[in-house]
Amino acid sequence: MDGWPVIALGVADGGVPVWEVVDGPFMANAWGTRRYPPGPGGLWVDSGGFQILMRGLRLGVGELLERYRGVEAEYYLSLDVPPGPGRPCDRGLLEANISNYEELRSRVEWGEVVPVVHVCEPGLLAEAVDSYRELGARVLAVGGSVPGLLNRGVKRVATLVALAAARRLWRGPLHVLGAGSPVMSAIVGALGADSADTTSWRSKAAYGKIILPGAGERYVGGRRIRYGPLYAKPRELEALQRFLEATGFPLLDGRGLDGLLSTFQGRALVNAWVLRHSRWRPRRGGFAWLYRAAQRVAAMSLDELAQAYELASTGRWREALGSAPATGD
Numbered sequence: 001m002d003g004w005p006v007i008a009l010g011v012a013d014g015g016v017p018v019w020e021v022v023d024g025p026f027m028a029n030a031w032g033t034r035r036y037p038p039g040p041g042g043l044w045v046d047s048g049g050f051q052i053l054m055r056g057l058r059l060g061v062g063e064l065l066e067r068y069r070g071v072e073a074e075y076y077l078s079l080d081v082p083p084g085p086g087r088p089c090d091r092g093l094l095e096a097n098i099s100n101y102e103e104l105r106s107r108v109e110w111g112e113v114v115p116v117v118h119v120c121e122p123g124l125l126a127e128a129v130d131s132y133r134e135l136g137a138r139v140l141a142v143g144g145s146v147p148g149l150l151n152r153g154v155k156r157v158a159t160l161v162a163l164a165a166a167r168r169l170w171r172g173p174l175h176v177l178g179a180g181s182p183v184m185s186a187i188v189g190a191l192g193a194d195s196a197d198t199t200s201w202r203s204k205a206a207y208g209k210i211i212l213p214g215a216g217e218r219y220v221g222g223r224r225i226r227y228g229p230l231y232a233k234p235r236e237l238e239a240l241q242r243f244l245e246a247t248g249f250p251l252l253d254g255r256g257l258d259g260l261l262s263t264f265q266g267r268a269l270v271n272a273w274v275l276r277h278s279r280w281r282p283r284r285g286g287f288a289w290l291y292r293a294a295q296r297v298a299a300m301s302l303d304e305l306a307q308a309y310e311l312a313s314t315g316r317w318r319e320a321l322g323s324a325p326a327t328g329d
Contacts, residue, residue: 004186005176005188005189005194007025007195007276008024008042008180008196008198009024009199009275010026010046010198010199011026016268016269018269025043025044027045028044028071029046043071043075044073044075044197047059047064047078047079048064061079075112076108076111076112077113078104078105079097079100081096082143082144089120094128097116097117097128098115101137105135105136112139114137114175115128115137115140116142116143117129117132117141117166119144119158121162121313123306125162126165126169137172138173140173140175141177144177145162145163146178149179149290156317157297157320157321158317160290161300161305161308161320162309163191164294164297164305165305173195174194175197178198179193180196180275181198182211182278183216183282186291187294190291191297191298201268201274205264205271207221208222210267210274211275212232212239212240212274213243213278214278218230218232219231220267240257241257243277244270247273249270293321
């Protein structure tokens with residue numbers, strides 16, 4: 001394991017034509033427009049179920065099917081109901097999502113419908129994986145992992161264990177939803193994920209931030225900031241320009257880096273290019289610890305993962321990690 005997942009760049013609309021600058025794959029994240037690129041590299045389409053549910057709305061399979069007819073893509077995420085307050089990750093939730101997948105798969109004849117499982121105990125994950133395999137699924141997506149990985153409490157280790165269990169159980173391509181940022185992609189890559197997606201290239205640009213290869217995010221906007229990322233230093237911007245030149249970034253000719261970084265679109269396209277052309281592992285802090293923990297968890301057997309999940313879910317995360325074999329970087 002410990003490879004690098006393929007990153008699908010999340011596209012919210014046609015306002016930033018990222019497909020003109022970098023190759024795919026892309027993930028269509030919103031329904032406000034249908035001007036999505038057909039490739040190269042492929043297109044995923046998000047059901048939007050999670051966002052709709054968080055707003056207290058409802059989305060049926062029939063309505064989603066009509067929306068899917070209007071977008072030509074390779075992969076269409078199934079309509080999934082995520083666990084949350086009042087919705088535990090139990091067998092009832094599992095059966096509802098399996099039913100949605102079965103109906104969509106029987107009616108979408110022009111692309112691959114991808115079922116979604118969520119972070120839960122390995123026994124339920126095994127039931128879900130077996131059901132989707134029997135129904136003919138070829139790709140599996142895991143949702144709900146990023147909030148757990150960002151949580152500084154006990155959920156971090158339990159989430160790692162659940163992702164490792166999903167990888168052990170599913171032999172086909174595994175996609176981790178929302179985990180395509182540089183740090184997260186390294187962590188889920190250590191767990192064996194084949195692909196992930198992210199909108200960070202665009203969302204960070206909207207707040208005046210750029211992504212530096214090997215260094216994380218820096219602020220280059222015109223406002224004064226009191227918290228968050230550091231201001232970009234001149235030597236860091238010089239290193240970024242050298243990186244862009246060395247990797248063939250097509251928008252430097254005659255414009256200069258300063259001009260690009262002064263606009264939202266310029267920052268977004270630079271960020272997308274950096275995400276597509278660089279990879280690095282977290283070297284310090286909490287994410288470096290999480291990366292090393294992911295390496296340890298990835299070496300566990302299914303029986304060990306089931307035990308580790310129970311320990312981690314009850315706050316005994318040190319015991320959960322203590323029995324895992326150590327692996328090299």
